[in-house]
Amino acid sequence: MVNVPEEEARVYAERTKLSRRLFEGNSKLTPFGVHSNYRFVDPYPLYVSRARGDRLWDVDGNEYLDFNMGFGVLVSGHAHPTLVSAMRDAIGEGTIYGFECEDTYTLGGILTKRFGLDMVRFSTTGLEATHHAVRIARAHTSRKKVLKFEGCYHGSHDTLLVSIKPTADKAGDPRRPNRVPASQGVPQEVVDNTLVAPFNDLEATERIVEENSGDLAAVILEPIPMNMGFVPPKKGFLEGLRKLCDKEGCVLIFDEVKTSGKFYSGAAGYFGVKPDLMVLGKAIAGGYPLSVVGGKREVMETIVPGKVSHAGTFNSNPLSVRAGVVTMSQILTEQAYSEAYRLGDELAAGYRDSLADRRINAYVEWIGLSGAVFFGGKRVENWRDFLKCDVGAWWTYYIAMLNRGVIPGGTGPDEQWTISVQHTEDSVKKHLEVLDQVLVKLRESKLTMDLVEAI
Ligand SMILES: Cc1ncc(COP(=O)(O)O)c(C=O)c1O
Incomplete structure (x- = not known):
């Protein structure tokens, strides 16, 4: 599995048994069980049954607040x-x-x-x-x-x-x-x-x-x-x-x-x-x-x-x-963008505060409704800077967020979050509450991992 703390790996496995079964079956028909390499996650990705608004449900019935939004496709939100x-x-x-x-x-x-x-x-x-x-x-x-x-x-x-x-x-x-x-x-x-x-x-x-x-x-x-x-x-x-x-x-x-x-x-x-x-x-x-x-x-x-x-x-x-x-x-009207931007600013400000409070060596980059957290501290201006990021910390954050019902952004440290016109104050608040719990976990673990090229 991506190198995350044992406890988080165990919870993920416990919550997503049907996803694992579907992955095993699908892998016999489809290389790595996915139709786009970007969707593959070690040991297996989530399989999803439906989505609406700012939420998505996996085949095991877990509900997630979704900030991946189809890798940025769904600025309209699911099923507008x-x-x-x-x-x-x-x-x-x-x-x-x-x-x-x-x-x-x-x-x-x-x-x-x-x-x-x-x-x-x-x-x-x-x-x-x-x-x-x-x-x-x-x-x-x-x-x-x-x-x-x-x-x-x-x-x-x-x-x-x-x-x-x-x-x-x-x-x-x-x-x-x-x-x-x-x-x-x-x-x-x-x-x-x-x-x-x-x-x-x-x-x-x-x-x-x-x-x-x-x-x-x-x-x-x-x-x-x-x-x-x-x-x-x-x-x-x-x-x-x-x-x-x-x-x-x-x-x-x-x-x-x-x-x-x-x-x-x-x-x-x-x-x-x-x-x-x-x-x-x-x-x-x-x-x-x-x-x-x-x-x-x-x-x-x-x-x-x-x-x-x-x-x-x-x-x-x-x-x-x-x-x-x-x-x-x-x-996707101008008015709808201005509301999504307001939520985007709130989310990013919440990240900044939580990272500072929990003394995590990371920073947030964002404009409007989209942004990302970079672990490792150094500002990323190009690919060589990105290579110095702490990818292990990112995966721990990601899996721990999933385990608590929030998909914080796209699948991978090279992705970002997307806020849609159907996200609300409450969804941003929940994201930030879960983030704070996860950052506490993150401080306790210290895992490193090489970047996996999944193109
Ligand atoms: C910047 C950029 N260009 C092109 C593409 C390819 O688009 P598609 O996956 O629809 O072929 C992507 C996909 O993520 C992208 O991020």
């Missing part, structure tokens, strides 16, 4: 009543047409206005949309290389499956990181076209870009990396990348698969930096699979049937698109 009612009607009108529908025009209008885009194309997953964004950038510039940042994740496709969670022994010089394939099966020829730079280090990035001048199609990043916890960009970093891409004539891509739901107009709107292409995903359709690549007209018009491919059977399927219209226009 407005969405449930709209989708009950929608499903009776057919699930896929093989043609476009009126709602795609409505949603296109909403998204372009809200996120400051000229044009959009829809698909279903974040993976597809970042994959398409890279192809569009390559076709637009007639160049091959793509620069990404160490520790950023953009979906499980080969070009960007590089240096996601490289271990210290493989990562190389922090200011000129090695390109480390994050999976076997990624051809070296593909890795050769992916450059890797340290997040929050503009000077090092500029140097790598200059060395590849004329070959670089795109710079892609999570404007707030949320696959190493929650790492805000330093002042001037995003603006610097904007200038750098303009100078180099390459496409700046903001992967806002996570951040598009965490801010009303995405991180681009929050920080006031406009990329050439933006990728939206996760929260924008309230839990239905919908992703978007969108951006400047001259870049988006690179997509031409027969010349530059963008395709998918389930792209703009009427269910996801209807869910997008309802979510964007009726649920």
